[in-house]
Amino acid sequence: MTQPFALPFSRLGKKNVDIAGGKGASLGEMTQAGIPVPPGCVVLASSFDQFIKETGIDKKIEAELKKVNPKNIKSVDTASANLRKLIKGAKFPKDIGDEVMKEFLKLKSPFVAVRSSATAEDSSAASWAGELESYLFVTRQKLLENVKTCWSSLFTPRAIFYRIEKKLHKQRVSVAVVIQKMVNSEIAGIAFTAHPVTKNRNHIVIEAGWGQGESVVSGRVTPDTYVYDKKTSGIVEVNVGSQRDMIIQKTGGGSKTVTIPPANQDKQKLTGRQIVEIANICERIEKHYKYPQDIEWALEKGKFYIVQSRPITTL
């Protein structure tokens, strides 16, 4: 069998950072560990490589990057605009497209999240994954277009700058794309399995807000904050935040911001039992990775999903 273009999470693990990127490998790893990750697949980095080779833009990319002078920000911007336009205009290879579609249909979800997941030979360099892009509530019609946009996010001005700064241009840098069932969350948020402020490793700090998790992640709303104690298995603190608006799914794709009914604005988002449930899941993730984790989670129809997990870098 020839090398696949896309693989489901269930067939990926932490050793696959080189083909699935940091984010993709981590989602595969968690799926295999039995953590409730929304199902999905990764368009492997090799697909991107084949794409630029097949369409013949690989040479052009190299030439464009050589022109960049990191001391001149304008040259970075120009290169970025040129490269992204180049990728946008290139034709999506049919064999890759077919396989991606096949994996998409397996997810049985009208909407998916599409995120880029960078790869590099030096895996620690792939921590710049966070710098790349993600698109929510993507429909079937827009799927391949968004995969391409994710590919081109390898050439945002920041990414180009970072690549030169870290001397990554000598390395083979590539990008995988994560396609994941979109969780249409009523409540979502983040969790730290060690207290980020007090550094107490017995505490799990959970933040929760109404709607999609983006508003909590970006710090746009004041979320509820819960503190759970691993030692006593009890909730030690509940602080309810007041939330005026939330991000939800727009019919037909994309997302929108709506006002929350006044009666719900000051409500506690998660019940005590739900706080304990998500805390237990987070504890499992931490045990699996043997290091405190920074986790994104979502709650849809009473079921918790883990959208992302990465080590807390500030401890």
Next chain:
Amino acid sequence: MAKEKTSQDVWMTAAEIPRNTLFMMSEPIKFFVQTWPKLGLGGKVSRYYSYFDGDFCQMKYIRREFDAQADYLSRKMLRQPRWAIQWIARVERWSAIFMHHSKRIVRSDLNKLSNRRLITLFHSSLKFQVRSHGVGASVSWHADAEKERVTKGIWRALENHLQKIGSQYDVVEIFGTLTTPPQTSYVSKEEVSFLRTAAFIAGRKQARSVFLKHSIDRIPEKLRVADRVAYSRVLRHYRSFRWLNYQYKGPATALSEYLGRWQELLKSKSSPVLMLENNLQTRRAVMKRQRTIVRQLRLTPYVKNLIMLAQRMVFIKDFRKDALFYGMHSYDPLLREIGKRVGLTIHQIWAMNTWELAPALLHNKFDIDELNARQKEAVAYADRKRYIVYSGEKAKNFLKNIRHEKTNYSAKKELSGTPACTGKVVGTVKIINLPEEMSKMKAGDVMVAHNTNPNLVPAMKKAGALVSEAGGLTCHTAIVARELQTPCIVGVAGVTHVLKDGDRVEVDATRGVIKKLK
């Protein structure tokens, strides 16, 4: 119609209790309004509410009713001291049983017990908490609150008696000695145990050097290795008394605080053995002086009963509070265990009425948003038939219909109260109502408090004079002041509002006057 009546009544604040919980207050206030009439303790209070601003609690009565109830109780107590003494004996018994049941909670392996068993354990203790506190508040608080009716009555009776027999004594000189109860309070017990332990450590070379050489956080491990006996004595003291400062929601005293006190003492020049001897000696001297005075005064049976009543009031005031703090401290792990099972924090449970605990644990019945709202602001209202907690908008609406008596303390330069221990002192004011405020106190400062509690004693010991808003010669401030021989004025209306930290004042505790100096 009921609403109209409410708007005409003038309400007053009878007490302010920082760091309180709805959980603790829910039972006694129902008792005050609904049960006292049935027990013959007076039924003058038909409506009451606790106002919670966060965890700061104010006890609210209708002025007319509060005074009528205090009149009723104080008159009955002064006319029939034996009646009051009997009630106090019951409160003492209930408080002791309450402590006994609380101890059972502490000794239980809570996480192994079924939900039902946890509730049974709680209820067996609660039953006596309700009686101890619910009844105790009548004869040991309400009767003597604000205007010190009972204290003043006993004072006058003693004064008349002294005149009649032509005694050379003045009441001020002997009142404190006469009203000292034979039992020692837990605060004094702690003091003695603390000094005993200090004396023990001082006599053991290894243990002593651990305290002198190491920082407080390293003492436990070092001491355990160096001297196991001393180590276990230290721990015993800590376990026996750590609840004393817990009050209604903690925290209890940390081991490090005791270690710090021992370290300070061992590093100082004073000898713990002498201090202990002194402490016991003083106490023996007071009791001896009491016996002498009683003999000299040829008390009539009635005055004798009044003195006995005063002693019992002083005693029960501390004892029922100690039982309450001990009980609340024992509930702490129980409530946390229940919280763990239903997914609530202990703060959310403290926002419950006690009777809401069983439905929450057994049937998962509770309203989490209501519990959160109560923690911000709440009114717990009781009348003869109802008990209702209002929060959020409902609490605001309730308060809109309340007419509150106006208190205007602002421009006063001189304040007055009842002298509790004589002397004249000039000093700097420090307002102290909570243990964490005690660090402000410097030796010789004038400590001003709403009312004091055992957990403020360390600051009281540093004070050049003590002043409290709450009164009664049998109130905690007065008792401690007499023990320490510190000039003291109690029952000074509005003092915590008029004086500020840093004010220079002259406290004339012989006349009972506080003067603000320029």
